[in-house]
Amino acid sequence: MKGVITEINDSKSIVLFNDGKVGSIPTPKNARVGTMIKVSKSSGRIFVFAALIVALVVAFFIGRSIYNAPQGFLNISSENIEIEFTYNSFERIISARPLTQEAADFLAENSLQHEDIDNVFSPFFNTENNIFVNIADDNLERAQEIENNLSKLPAKRTPQFKIFTVELYRKNMKAERMGNFAPRHKNRHGRFRHPPF
């Protein structure tokens, strides 16, 4: 939209635009009465662009917090390795806490973060040790679904592969007996572990 400056008052100038509007603009540099100007609509674009950036940043942080929100715990115990995995709503590992020194060495060699729950067991299947799994989730249906999926995994050369699922109550952290799982006992670290076989 084009216009001509008709009056200059300090920092503002009055402009007659060619659509009949009489408006005011910040006085351009070296402008005088009679100077012709053109006003584009780029200022609107700036706000749209800024709003888009803000929306992307907010979406990133929201997505990140959703991804990193813990939904349940997967405790794997095999020989001297005992690890507590935390997984999210997408059934991906978001953290792994070694409960023994051997577990710490194991995690140093095998990075399992962001892996799917099914893929977590691969390093354990190539051993001849028993594997015990505790699943604790506040959504029992999801925990049982995970259990079903894990049961279908091939257990190569593993004599015993047992899965125990519990429904986790976030408020008081109590576990209930469901199906054929064994009662939980605390190990020397004060953590729940599988019963001795």
Add this chain to the structure above:
Amino acid sequence: MQSGELILTEQSGLPEHQLSAQVQIAKTDKRALNILLKNYMPFIKKSVAKIFSQSSVKADNLTDAMLAFVHSVNTYNKENGAFIQYAATVIRNRLLDNARREAAQKRFFSFFANNITVETFDREDDENNLRLEINSINGEFFQWGFSWQKLLKNCPKQKRSRDICLSIAETVLESPELLTSMLEKRQLPISRLAEVFPKKTLEKYRQYIVALIILSQGDYPYINAFVPHFFYEGDL
């Protein structure tokens, strides 16, 4: 009666020798220039339509074309050939030049650039003439009791309201009786116009309507390039 008034008519498409004579008169007579501009508006619009097809940019291009036409009147001499061909070339060159400069500016990422650009290239003559006309207009506004500052507050913000004010101004301009009455009494004939237009609009935007009439009926060919009554969007 001045010689200029004997020759000038409301019709365009005059024989070349008559047109050349009119152009020579218009070089020094602002009223003659204004009449020439008004008569050849269809030619100017056609020149714009030949180059641009998008209706959204035509208002800006028509302003440029009108200024280019006035520039061609001031710079024309018989050695340039027929005036119409000369004016068409000047208008075409100005429009294409502006389009090229705007396209060059848009090549750079301009989101954060200032959205106000000053048209300075080769416009010194136009700006000088605009300045002279604005000074003259300021004197007329003073006689009517308002200024650009008051118009800034009184101007309708909505396009629809401005279009209604434009229609009112055109009604007065096309009626010699209304125009004469207004110029003699120095006030808008609201009671008569209220028979056709909303009285609320007439009273609210009285100063703006009067300003449109002053700019249109006065000898301001350069300022007329910025007054929308000279063209309708529907014609573009």
